Amino acid sequence: MSDHVYFFDTTLRDxxxxxxxxxxxxxxxxxxxxxxxxGVDVMEAGFPASSQGDFESVQTIARHARNIQVAGLARCVxxxxxxxxxxxxxxxxxxIHTFLSTSPLHMKFKLRKEPDQVLAMAVAGVKRCAGYxxxxxxxxxxxxRSEKDFLCRVVEAVINAGASVINLPDxxxxxxxxxxAALVKYVIENTPNxxxxxxxxxxxxxxxxxxxxxxxxxxxxxxQVEVTLSGIGERAxxxxxxxxxxxxxVREGYYNLTHSIRTEQLYPSCRLLxxxxxxxxxxxxxxxxxxxxxxxxxxxxxxxxxxxxxxEIMTPQSVGRAQTDLVLGKxxxxxxxxxxxxxxxxxxxxxxxxxxxxxxxxxxxxxxSVQDDDLxxxxxxxxxxxxxxxxxxxxxxxxxxxxxxxxxxxxxMDVDGMECSAAGFGVGPVDAVFNVIAQLVGxxxxxxxxxxxxxxxxxxxxxxxxxxxRDKGINAIGRGTHPDVIVASARAxxxxxxxxxxxxxxxxxSHCQHGD
Ligand code: KIV
Ligand code: ZN
Numbered sequence: 001m002s003d004h005v006y007f008f009d010t011t012l013r014d015x016x017x018x019x020x021x022x023x024x025x026x027x028x029x030x031x032x033x034x035x036x037x038x039g040v041d042v043m044e045a046g047f048p049a050s051s052q053g054d055f056e057s058v059q060t061i062a063r064h065a066r067n068i069q070v071a072g073l074a075r076c077v078x079x080x081x082x083x084x085x086x087x088x089x090x091x092x093x094x095x096i097h098t099f100l101s102t103s104p105l106h107m108k109f110k111l112r113k114e115p116d117q118v119l120a121m122a123v124a125g126v127k128r129c130a131g132y133x134x135x136x137x138x139x140x141x142x143x144x145r146s147e148k149d150f151l152c153r154v155v156e157a158v159i160n161a162g163a164s165v166i167n168l169p170d171x172x173x174x175x176x177x178x179x180x181a182a183l184v185k186y187v188i189e190n191t192p193n194x195x196x197x198x199x200x201x202x203x204x205x206x207x208x209x210x211x212x213x214x215x216x217x218x219x220x221x222x223x224q225v226e227v228t229l230s231g232i233g234e235r236a237x238x239x240x241x242x243x244x245x246x247x248x249x250v251r252e253g254y255y256n257l258t259h260s261i262r263t264e265q266l267y268p269s270c271r272l273l274x275x276x277x278x279x280x281x282x283x284x285x286x287x288x289x290x291x292x293x294x295x296x297x298x299x300x301x302x303x304x305x306x307x308x309x310x311x312e313i314m315t316p317q318s319v320g321r322a323q324t325d326l327v328l329g330k331x332x333x334x335x336x337x338x339x340x341x342x343x344x345x346x347x348x349x350x351x352x353x354x355x356x357x358x359x360x361x362x363x364x365x366x367x368x369s370v371q372d373d374d375l376x377x378x379x380x381x382x383x384x385x386x387x388x389x390x391x392x393x394x395x396x397x398x399x400x401x402x403x404x405x406x407x408x409x410x411x412x413m414d415v416d417g418m419e420c421s422a423a424g425f426g427v428g429p430v431d432a433v434f435n436v437i438a439q440l441v442g443x444x445x446x447x448x449x450x451x452x453x454x455x456x457x458x459x460x461x462x463x464x465x466x467x468x469x470r471d472k473g474i475n476a477i478g479r480g481t482h483p484d485v486i487v488a489s490a491r492a493x494x495x496x497x498x499x500x501x502x503x504x505x506x507x508x509x510s511h512c513q514h515g516d
Contacts, residue, residue, distance in 0.1 A: 130162025
């Protein structure tokens with residue numbers, strides 16, 4: 001058995017299904033590029049049959065990706081499989097990932113089918129995929145709650161039908177590490193043709209065991225891990241890519257397994273995702289959280305000064321958190337900005353570079369130094385924004401000093417290419433800004449969440465604001481950054497309104513997920 005572990009990233013599919021993680025095409029393309037830079041072997045770019053938008057993004061990603069396999073998800077039905085192939089076929093290395101539930105619970109209540117019918121469906125689906133490509137993955141959904149011998153029958157049959165990767169998901173995050181490892185081992189040992197396929201696992205995190213279950217499965221022969229950046233995904237999410245990769249690296253002698261993840265790209269990748277979907281990384285998140293390498297107690301600090309290894313099992317540099325912030329400032333030239341961006345994986349054309357260069361200069365006027373995270377925020381803000389229906393031009397606010405005049409906001413913005421302005425009041429300045437913008441675009445969305453977060457340290461840091469809006473049954477997240485949190489709030493609000501409008505245009509994606 002090979003000792004190489006393949007990383008299958010599903011941030012753009014399972015991850016994107018998590019609440020508020022929807023991305024636009026440009027954002028998906030940028031993330032897809034980053035997954036390639038990170039050294040991921042296979043990226044699941046989406047679920048083409050679930051919506052026209054998903055189809056188009058999978059197809060576009062497939063056309064761009066070069067050094068990474070591109071998978072699309074498909075239920076075991078002809079129409080899904082055909083649509084999936086249509087979306088991925090132009091990739092340098094396309095994969096069809098088809099799935100069907102095998103647990104008694106799912107077969108009876110969700111599929112309403114007898115086990116033999118499920119087996120026949122799985123075989124027919126895999127054969128159809130294999131007619132398109134030899135790179136076929138079959139997932140036995142809810143494998144961890146499936147009857148072991150039935151699972152082996154299905155696995156044997158789909159390998160004979162042409163599946164080269166067999167995925168055993170812990171769909172509901174129910175399994176315990178020893179138990180899950182025993183199941184994977186059983187299936188490998190009791191499926192006569194198991195040597196003809198690579199075994200994979202896909203572990204959800206409902207009991208916080210996604211990574212533990214994934215690693216336990218690797219110990220007994222699984223050789224593909226299905227993971228997401230920062231562990232985003234359905235409900236409590238999936239096993240976190242960065243945690244699995246670093247466990248294999250830091251405990252190399254224990255696992256004796258190799259992989260192709262460039263671990264110095266872990267932090268930049270998770271940070272890019274976080275800024276794209278507007279969800280801050282938790283301070284104590286393993287590997288990529290702000291505190292993961294911070295040493296607070298005196299005893300720890302003393303130990304660290306004497307020998308880092310006393311309290312540090314890996315270096316910040318090894319996960320891409322080096323203190324290499326080449327700080328840009330007022331006097332940095334265009335070339336310094338370009339070099340810095342390139343070192344961070346951004347290749348911009350001249351026009352885009354000019355935009356960022358101007359934005360760096362203007363930011364450097366407001367804050368002492370422009371750091372890596374500021375740059376990422378600027379690129380997301382200036383380059384990766386949706387072509388907007390609504391565009392903010394100017395925000396001016398007057399806070400209340402308690403003298404009776406309520407907080408006031410005056411807004412100048414473009415709505416469908418027309419410049420318009422209005423002023424109004426609110427309970428506070430942010431409320432006033434949101435009220436006026438809502439009036440200008442003619443909507444009254446419900447504000448479900450408002451978060452402020454500092455992009456870097458220091459009182460002059462840029463504020464990163466995330467808002468979640470709901471209107472006519474559609475949710476949208478927006479984010480905005482600016483050294484002035486009121487302006488950042490206005491940008492986030494407008495961004496969310498643009499996303500709402502886009503979701504309406506596309507027709508809300510159905511996410512006809514998990515076999516229904
Ligand atoms: O959780 C799950 O079972 C899935 C499958 C589609 C692989 O996401
Ligand atoms: Zn899943």
